[in-house]
Amino acid sequence: MTNIELFVAELCPFAARARLVLAEKHISATEIEVDLRQKPGWFLEISPNGKVPLLRHDGKLVSEATIIAEYVEEAFSKHRLLPGQPHARAQARAWVSFADNRLYAKTEVLLHSFDSDMHGPIAAKLADDLRFLEERGLANPARTGPYLLGAEFSLADLALYPWFEQVAVLERYRSFHFPRECQRLLAWQEAVADRAAVRAVGKPAQFYLERYARLLRSATA
Numbered sequence: 001m002t003n004i005e006l007f008v009a010e011l012c013p014f015a016a017r018a019r020l021v022l023a024e025k026h027i028s029a030t031e032i033e034v035d036l037r038q039k040p041g042w043f044l045e046i047s048p049n050g051k052v053p054l055l056r057h058d059g060k061l062v063s064e065a066t067i068i069a070e071y072v073e074e075a076f077s078k079h080r081l082l083p084g085q086p087h088a089r090a091q092a093r094a095w096v097s098f099a100d101n102r103l104y105a106k107t108e109v110l111l112h113s114f115d116s117d118m119h120g121p122i123a124a125k126l127a128d129d130l131r132f133l134e135e136r137g138l139a140n141p142a143r144t145g146p147y148l149l150g151a152e153f154s155l156a157d158l159a160l161y162p163w164f165e166q167v168a169v170l171e172r173y174r175s176f177h178f179p180r181e182c183q184r185l186l187a188w189q190e191a192v193a194d195r196a197a198v199r200a201v202g203k204p205a206q207f208y209l210e211r212y213a214r215l216l217r218s219a220t221a
């Protein structure tokens with residue numbers, strides 16, 4: 001029997017990505033919630049970077065959401081999440097890199113910035129990233145299905161989706177305005193949200209809004 005543990009934190013979109021990858025692969029894992037404000041000694045001992053997600057598979061550790069996703073894809077060949085064709089695979093990885101280096105990187109700066117004068121400019125750059133995704137990804141005339149690469153659902157969709165799950169937090173607390181013209185993005189989000197695995201383990205906006213409100217209250221108490 002497969003022995004998989006996933007170390008997570010409930011607000012972490014990278015952990016959400018790892019959870020979604022496992023769910024899409026129909027792999028059951030034991031989830032262990034880590035308190036990131038007071039990291040337990042046992043976690044620091046096993047974690048190379050002190051961050052979640054961290055995966056333990058038959059005693060072997062894998063860190064970093066992107067590497068975990070690729071590891072799971074390679075270790076479990078059923079329910080493929082990377083296309084077979086090399087160029088499509090490269091495209092999927094390029095969008096994963098876009099998610100990490102543009103969307104999540106800016107979002108981290110935005111969430112950690114308590115200078116409200118900084119919120120508008122960073123939020124505006126994030127909106128530009130969404131326009132890029134809409135135009136270069138979803139408006140691509142060669143695309144023939146509801147997912148980023150078309151008909152084939154992939155790790156690219158799974159890397160991006162947790163950002164959209166939490167967008168309400170940025171709208172409520174960080175002056176972010178979703179660019180209304182990005183209608184294809186909304187249709188893509190709906191298509192991903194409608195997948196059985198995503199319905200099973202995804203979280204509604206309210207989940208994140210309530211927890212962020214609590215976090216903010218405890219930070220200012």
Ligand SMILES: N[C@@H](CCC(=O)N[C@@H](CS)C(=O)NCC(=O)O)C(=O)O
Pocket residue numbers: 009011012013014015036050051052053063064065066
């Ligand atoms: N590059 C990492 C980022 C993971 C990350 O930033 N995790 C955050 C929670 S969302 C974390 O564990 N933060 C704790 C810390 O930095 O001390 C990945 O992709 O897995």
